[in-house]
Amino acid sequence: MSTELSPADFAKCIAARRAVDFIEDGMRLGLGTGSTAAFMVRRLGERVREEGLKVTGVPTSSRTAALAREEGIPVVTLEEAGWLDLTIDGADEVDGDFQLIKGGGGAHLQEKIVASASDRMIVIADGAKDVARLGVFPLPVEVICFGWQTTQKLLSEALEGRGHAGAAITRRMAGETPFISDEGNFILDLHLGQIHDARALSLVLNQIPGVVENGLFIDLCDIVVLGHEDGLVRIRDRASRTTREERADPDRPINAFADI
Numbered sequence: 574m575s576t577e578l579s580p581a582d583f584a585k586c587i588a589a590r591r592a593v594d595f596i597e598d599g600m601r602l603g604l605g606t607g608s609t610a611a612f613m614v615r616r617l618g619e620r621v622r623e624e625g626l627k628v629t630g631v632p633t634s635s636r637t638a639a640l641a642r643e644e645g646i647p648v649v650t651l652e653e654a655g656w657l658d659l660t661i662d663g664a665d666e667v668d669g670d671f672q673l674i675k676g677g678g679g680a681h682l683q684e685k686i687v688a689s690a691s692d693r694m695i696v697i698a699d700g701a702k703d704v705a706r707l708g709v710f711p712l713p714v715e716v717i718c719f720g721w722q723t724t725q726k727l728l729s730e731a732l733e734g735r736g737h738a739g740a741a742i743t744r745r746m747a748g749e750t751p752f753i754s755d756e757g758n759f760i761l762d763l764h765l766g767q768i769h770d771a772r773a774l775s776l777v778l779n780q781i782p783g784v785v786e787n788g789l790f791i792d793l794c795d796i797v798v799l800g801h802e803d804g805l806v807r808i809r810d811r812a813s814r815t816t817r818e819e820r821a822d823p824d825r826p827i828n829a830f831a832d833i
């Protein structure tokens with residue numbers, strides 16, 4: 574399929590394609606989830622087929638696993654891979670300290686485990702995800718189904734003590750029925766506004782009975798690749814605290830692909 578991309582998808586696509594340039598022969602990769610990650614998996618598939626690039630991929634969701642297989646990328650479990658050289662994944666928000674909100678697609682539990690088992694994590698996103706402070710995007714929290722209303726109440730109380738009194742907490746729906754994660758859990762979305770101390774909040778949330786994992790990613794992301802609608806690509810490196818600016822290669826074909 575080759576259709577015209579929307580400006581936002583173009584921005585995601587050029588970020589994803591640039592990030593795939595970091596992949597080297599023999600790497601064990603974590604494959605992220607979401608619309609931006611889908612562009613990355615498609616581009617990786619092209620390199621596997623056209624260049625004979627040898628990699629193995631650990632998908633972070635059933636959706637990514639299906640797409641990777643469709644693309645001819647060898648898929649293994651995290652257990653089989655043992656450890657990963659690199660994970661490339663999208664994000665819902667990224668701040669100047671390389672902290673992230675993830676889980677807009679409900680995949681942050683597997684994504685966090687996979688990123689934690691990787692030497693490096695590259696985050697790919699369109700420029701609109703770059704924020705001064707996290708929290709406008711509702712923070713996803715995966716909770717077990719048993720007693721989820723109690724967990725919701727405990728979350729409310731914890732938020733009250735951290736300057737987020739009255740923050741709405743909504744159970745994510747998929748149409749008429751609750752959204753169920755790949756691990757069989759519910760997702761509660763926390764409408765916080767602005768998070769003042771993401772590191773502390775993440776620790777507090779994960780101590781609440783029933784919480785499996787929250788969508789804050791702290792100290793996991795090493796490089797951020799941001800695509801912009803005008804073709805500019807910004808690459809930010811956490812270790813060196815440098816930002817590089819490039820122009821997307823105008824000769825590379827940019828095609829629209831299915832979301833994952």
Ligand SMILES: O=C[C@H](O)[C@H](O)[C@H](O)COP(=O)(O)O
Nearest residue numbers: 607608609676677678679680
């Ligand atoms: O659960 C989903 C993931 O964390 C995604 O990587 C995140 O929601 C970003 O998705 P997208 O690239 O579609 O904006």
